[in-house]
Amino acid sequence: MPALPLVPLPAETLPGGAAGRGADGLELDAATRIDADPEAAGTERWLRAELGAATGLPLPPGRGEDARLRLTVDPGAGLGPEGYRLIVDDEGAVVVGHDPAGVFYGAQTLRQLLPAAAYRRSALGNRVWRLPDVRITDRPRFGWRGCMLDVARHFMPKHGVLRFIDLMALHKLNVLHLHLTDDQGWRLEIRRYPRLTETGAWRRESQVGAGGPKTFDGRPHGGFYTQDDIREIVAYAAERHITVVPEVDVPGHSQAAIAAYPELGEGGPVEVGREWGIIETVLNTSDATIEFYRNVFDEVMELFPGPYICVGGDECPKGQWRASASAQARIAEEGLQDEEGLQSWFIRQFDAYFAAKGRRLLGWDEILEGGLAEGATVLSWRGTKGGIAAAHAGHDVIMCPTATSYLDYRQSESQEEPIPVGTLLRLSDVYSAEPVPPELEAEGADRVLGAQVNIWTEHMDSPRTVDYMAFPRLSAFAEVAWSSHARSFDEFLPRLKGHLERLDAIGVEYRPLDGPHPWQQRPGVEGRA
Numbered sequence: 001m002p003a004l005p006l007v008p009l010p011a012e013t014l015p016g017g018a019a020g021r022g023a024d025g026l027e028l029d030a031a032t033r034i035d036a037d038p039e040a041a042g043t044e045r046w047l048r049a050e051l052g053a054a055t056g057l058p059l060p061p062g063r064g065e066d067a068r069l070r071l072t073v074d075p076g077a078g079l080g081p082e083g084y085r086l087i088v089d090d091e092g093a094v095v096v097g098h099d100p101a102g103v104f105y106g107a108q109t110l111r112q113l114l115p116a117a118a119y120r121r122s123a124l125g126n127r128v129w130r131l132p133d134v135r136i137t138d139r140p141r142f143g144w145r146g147c148m149l150d151v152a153r154h155f156m157p158k159h160g161v162l163r164f165i166d167l168m169a170l171h172k173l174n175v176l177h178l179h180l181t182d183d184q185g186w187r188l189e190i191r192r193y194p195r196l197t198e199t200g201a202w203r204r205e206s207q208v209g210a211g212g213p214k215t216f217d218g219r220p221h222g223g224f225y226t227q228d229d230i231r232e233i234v235a236y237a238a239e240r241h242i243t244v245v246p247e248v249d250v251p252g253h254s255q256a257a258i259a260a261y262p263e264l265g266e267g268g269p270v271e272v273g274r275e276w277g278i279i280e281t282v283l284n285t286s287d288a289t290i291e292f293y294r295n296v297f298d299e300v301m302e303l304f305p306g307p308y309i310c311v312g313g314d315e316c317p318k319g320q321w322r323a324s325a326s327a328q329a330r331i332a333e334e335g336l337q338d339e340e341g342l343q344s345w346f347i348r349q350f351d352a353y354f355a356a357k358g359r360r361l362l363g364w365d366e367i368l369e370g371g372l373a374e375g376a377t378v379l380s381w382r383g384t385k386g387g388i389a390a391a392h393a394g395h396d397v398i399m400c401p402t403a404t405s406y407l408d409y410r411q412s413e414s415q416e417e418p419i420p421v422g423t424l425l426r427l428s429d430v431y432s433a434e435p436v437p438p439e440l441e442a443e444g445a446d447r448v449l450g451a452q453v454n455i456w457t458e459h460m461d462s463p464r465t466v467d468y469m470a471f472p473r474l475s476a477f478a479e480v481a482w483s484s485h486a487r488s489f490d491e492f493l494p495r496l497k498g499h500l501e502r503l504d505a506i507g508v509e510y511r512p513l514d515g516p517h518p519w520q521q522r523p524g525v526e527g528r529a
């Protein structure tokens with residue numbers, strides 16, 4: 001059988017069809033009905049809406065004999081969490097999922113068996129929709145297959161986030177980590193503290209590129225999600241078996257909050273950040289500030305039902321605390337060693353608070369410094385060291401080291417790459433990454449919940465530029481996170497080419513494999529190599 005361009009690659013794909021039957025596959029037509037178990041009703045609705053729109057077929061519900069598409073859940077089928085089996089023959093197509101997520105992933109694979117036009121939003125006219133005879137058994141390697149999207153540096157309008165969720169689901173990714181606050185913007189409505197968005201969601205201009213001397217665009221930027229926007233995003237993601245993990249960054253990366261409520265800071269008034277990079281402005285360590293953020297997190301926990309709440313914790317410069325009488329008094333009063341200890345103390349104020357509400361604290365690997373909070377899960381980004389140390393100490397970790405996971409990094413050495421920053425991170429580098437470091441093979445590998453890639457948007461000012469930086473590297477990452485087989489980039493490339501036709505049908509402005517289109521370049525805007 002010719003290789004089907006399935007991405008991510010399933011665990012096992014065999015030619016299908018029962019022995020003795022024809023092998024010309026299953027044609028979907030006006031008579032095709034979908035029969036789904038009640039537990040698979042969400043996927044049934046999704047499949048009818050998506051495939052119905054693309055094919056123009058009604059795909060109504062049906063029972064038994066008439067139904068050519070069957071969606072069932074069977075935890076006893078030995079498929080494993082999120083696993084599924086998909087069998088297509090001339091009698092029908094059956095998806096058996098271990099759980100509702102497994103059925104959804106089976107339906108995603110079923111859609112990939114059709115021509116790329118199955119990804120359009122409306123039918124192109126008379127077409128034959130034939131699924132090939134096949135027997136696929138599949139399950140993910142990792143339970144955390146994530147992507148962090150920074151909507152703070154540049155706001156992504158809600159429709160862009162919903163579209164991104166669909167793109168994640170197509171790739172069988174299941175965690176959207178939303179970086180909601182930073183120095184340059186606060187993007188989440190908090191009822192109790194309205195100035196966080198009235199003031200904190202807007203900046204008067206933005207730095208252009210990363211070169212020196214710094215230049216600015218002179219154009220205001222901003223935006224935020226109302227609480228109803230967030231409820232919609234969270235529910236939309238959940239229907240696609242994606243958990244949204246919120247991040248509200250403390251005690252660094254907080255200048256937008258301090259601009260809105262100066263009493264949270266250590267110094268005088270500040271404006272919402274206009275410049276990229278690590279900013280000296282940090283939160284103070286008063287009881288009132290801790291209380292303020294606990295109140296913020298109460299609303300965050302109301303909106304985001306998932307187990308993980310991310311407090312950031314990265315890149316908190318210590319200069320302001322060194323010079324602050326109240327920070328020094330806190331260090332003395334709590335018997336802390338130094339400012340690292342103070343950062344650790346700050347994070348701990350939320351660990352027990354979350355635990356009491358049945359949630360778990362997630363933070364970047366700086367939260368290891370000065371001692372890791374008891375229940376913390378660590379995002380290992382400054383290489384793998386933090387993740388290894390945390391796993392050895394019995395903590396759960398998510399691997400996202402810069403060298404293989406930072407999709408803001410440049411995609412080639414070419415001068416044509418727009419605003420090149422970071423180290424070189426080619427498609428093939430993302431594809432070849434191994435999330436479990438060798439140091440954990442003997443012990444601690446079970447602490448690696450999975451992996452994610454991070455999309456920091458200082459230099460991505462629209463969903464179009466996010467498309468360019470994210471794709472197709474996110475497609476390569478999906479295979480790293482989902483598939484268990486040995487990976488060969490040469491084997492992947494032809495499948496990816498088939499997959500790019502899907503992205504074309506959807507309208508994803510990915511980076512072409514041979515370099516950017518002219519309009520994807522940013523001549524004259526310096527990066528930082």
Ligand code: ACM
Pocket residue numbers: 314315364381
């Ligand atoms: C980070 O890249 N500051 C987590």
